[in-house]
Structure formats: C-alpha cells, structure tokens
Amino acid sequence: MISKDKLDRINILARKSKSxxxxxxxxxxxxxxxxxxxxxxxxxxxxxxSSVKVVDEEGNDVTPDKVKKEKRNNNLLH
Structure with a gap:
C-alpha cells in the first residue's frame, strides 16, 4: 500500500502541474x-x-479456469 505522504505528494504535483x-x-x-x-x-x-468464486443459480462453482489457476498459483507462493 502506498503511504499517505506519497499519495499527498502525487496530489500536490497534479495540482501544480495544472496550475x-x-x-x-x-x-x-x-x-x-x-x-x-x-x-x-x-x-x-x-x-x-483471485479470491472471487463464481456460483450459478443452482449453487455450482462456475469460476473460470483462469481464475482458479491463478488462485492455486498464489497459494503456492504464500
């Protein structure tokens, strides 16, 4: 997460850039x-x-394979 100081600096520079x-x-x-x-x-x-799970009206997991694969890869890294 970016610090509040850095976020404030981004906003200061954006305002200065416009003015x-x-x-x-x-x-x-x-x-x-x-x-x-x-x-x-x-x-x-x-x-x-990667934490999303898609379920249809009947309660079946219909999460796209690409999302499932990414979730498995993330679990292996942590």
Missing part, C-alpha cells in the same frame, strides 16, 4: 510516484480477483 507546470525534476518524481501507485492498485485488484 503552473512542473520542473523536469518534479515531472520525473511525479512519473515515479504514479508508477508506484498504479503498481499497488493493480496488485490489490489482482488479489481481489
């Missing part, structure tokens, strides 16, 4: 912070998806 523009150093910092933020979002989303 007055960023220096090259700030642009690089913004790019790196955004990259880290997106990595965390994708990881979190992937973890959520």
């Amino acid at each position: 007055e523009g960023l220096s090259l150093r700030e642009q690089k910092e913004q790019k790196e912070l955004r990259k880290e933020y997106l990595k965390n979002v994708r990881s979190s989303f992937k973890n959520q998806l």
Whole structure:
C-alpha cells in the first residue's frame, strides 16, 4: 500500500502541474510516484480477483479456469 505522504505528494504535483507546470525534476518524481501507485492498485485488484468464486443459480462453482489457476498459483507462493 502506498503511504499517505506519497499519495499527498502525487496530489500536490497534479495540482501544480495544472496550475503552473512542473520542473523536469518534479515531472520525473511525479512519473515515479504514479508508477508506484498504479503498481499497488493493480496488485490489490489482482488479489481481489483471485479470491472471487463464481456460483450459478443452482449453487455450482462456475469460476473460470483462469481464475482458479491463478488462485492455486498464489497459494503456492504464500
């Protein structure tokens, strides 16, 4: 999870970018912070998806094989 300080910095740089523009150093910092933020979002989303179980009206597990395989792979890693 990304720290609150880093998230605040992302927002500060975004506002500054819109109002007055960023220096090259700030642009690089913004790019790196955004990259880290997106990595965390994708990881979190992937973890959520791997815990999903799809059940039809009759109670049968119809979870896609790809999700089941990913879940098994994640369990082996932990």
